[in-house]
Amino acid sequence: MFHGHCPKCLVPPGQLGKYKSFLLCTQRSMTRTYFLADGDRHQFHQACCEAGMKPIVHPFWATLPLVDVFILIIPDILHQMLQGMMKHLIHWLVGIFGPSTINAQCKSIPPNHKIGLFPKGIMILSCVTGQEHKRICGFLLGLIVNLPVPGGLDSSCMVKAACTLLDLLFLAQFQCHTSDTLSWLEGSLAAFHQNKAVFVDLSIWEDFNIPKLHGLVHYALSIHLFGTTDNYNTEQSECLHINLAKNAYRATNCCKVSIVCALGSAHSRPRDACVAVDDLTHQSLTAVPSHAMPPPHSPPPSPLVRCFTLAAMQVFSPTDWDSLLMSLAMPTTVGKRHKTAPASCQPVPHTLSSTLHYSALVWVHKLLDM
Numbered sequence: 001m002f003h004g005h006c007p008k009c010l011v012p013p014g015q016l017g018k019y020k021s022f023l024l025c026t027q028r029s030m031t032r033t034y035f036l037a038d039g040d041r042h043q044f045h046q047a048c049c050e051a052g053m054k055p056i057v058h059p060f061w062a063t064l065p066l067v068d069v070f071i072l073i074i075p076d077i078l079h080q081m082l083q084g085m086m087k088h089l090i091h092w093l094v095g096i097f098g099p100s101t102i103n104a105q106c107k108s109i110p111p112n113h114k115i116g117l118f119p120k121g122i123m124i125l126s127c128v129t130g131q132e133h134k135r136i137c138g139f140l141l142g143l144i145v146n147l148p149v150p151g152g153l154d155s156s157c158m159v160k161a162a163c164t165l166l167d168l169l170f171l172a173q174f175q176c177h178t179s180d181t182l183s184w185l186e187g188s189l190a191a192f193h194q195n196k197a198v199f200v201d202l203s204i205w206e207d208f209n210i211p212k213l214h215g216l217v218h219y220a221l222s223i224h225l226f227g228t229t230d231n232y233n234t235e236q237s238e239c240l241h242i243n244l245a246k247n248a249y250r251a252t253n254c255c256k257v258s259i260v261c262a263l264g265s266a267h268s269r270p271r272d273a274c275v276a277v278d279d280l281t282h283q284s285l286t287a288v289p290s291h292a293m294p295p296p297h298s299p300p301p302s303p304l305v306r307c308f309t310l311a312a313m314q315v316f317s318p319t320d321w322d323s324l325l326m327s328l329a330m331p332t333t334v335g336k337r338h339k340t341a342p343a344s345c346q347p348v349p350h351t352l353s354s355t356l357h358y359s360a361l362v363w364v365h366k367l368l369d370m
Helices: 027-038 041-051 077-097 099-107 130-137 140-144 156-172 179-195 197-201 211-226 235-250 257-268 270-285 303-315 318-326 352-369
Strands: none
Touching (some): 077 099, 077 156, 099 140, 140 156, 179 211
16 A cells, blocks of 8 residues: 555545545455456556555465455554654644643652653653653653643643543453444544644644554554454564564674574574574584584584574685585684684684684674675
8 A cells, every 4th residue: 555545545635634434445446456457458457546555566465365454454553652642732732822831730749650751851751762652651641731821822622632542552451342442442433533632733743644644543443353452462572573573783884684683583592593594504514524423412603603603604605615614624814804803713623513613703794895
């Protein structure tokens, strides 16, 4: 889907901010359009443009008649609510009252055991995480409930808009739903749409043509079909994204990033990395000369070392790899200045584990020299 289109329904691009139901997308109708890819290419692109779809030739789900890929697009509390609409709401409130007022209100909250406090305010935060947004939502309404709106305007609509959006967030996170809770969820969304115009009247926001705001319309239907949102929220797996991708990338020099991030993944989750590279590592180790093979009862190499070996074989050519294994008994130099390797890096006995450690060391230095 293109930006400004909903992946679940046929809402026009300029009406995402309206609280209104539209016809749902069906895989059968979209599949007919994608079948045109075997014919005239210009006609296929034109049909996809009219349907609001990207011209993808033979998508993977076109041959799955019992699967509706549009229904499988489910809500995401972390990115749609906490990092989406809650981020917008905080931005709107800061635009109304000012960052100094919001920070002063945060500092005045008394200590307690149930609310995460920000004694220096929330405006000093940069790259706010989902957990921090969740903590802010616990006291956000208390920051603004008694504040006068600049210009002497009535603050009731603004407080209602913030309150109903927070209610929607907390209702969507219920671990057990009934027909009553789902009706409350839809009522909170309807109440927000009734009071959202206050942000436009205060010149804080121009329009509400926000795809994440429109996505809230489909929450009740998705909960009916797939159960509570904690079953498919990406918040549980976000920590893996940070550990396996972001932290690994920060530790690199932005060269051969995909290989280095794979090594970071192996270091943080060795068991998963061991399973992921077992097949390729087996193929790699078959190229090790017989004199470099370990004794029959030597311990196997660690998963991290095996990932280093796999990455090294992706960097070295086959000739360089063979030369590396054959030169373990020779003095070596590493680095741009060709300094002699320290004693801890001198050649070691011809076992498979030491070979892998040595190849990892040389590969790292070669990577840093690129």
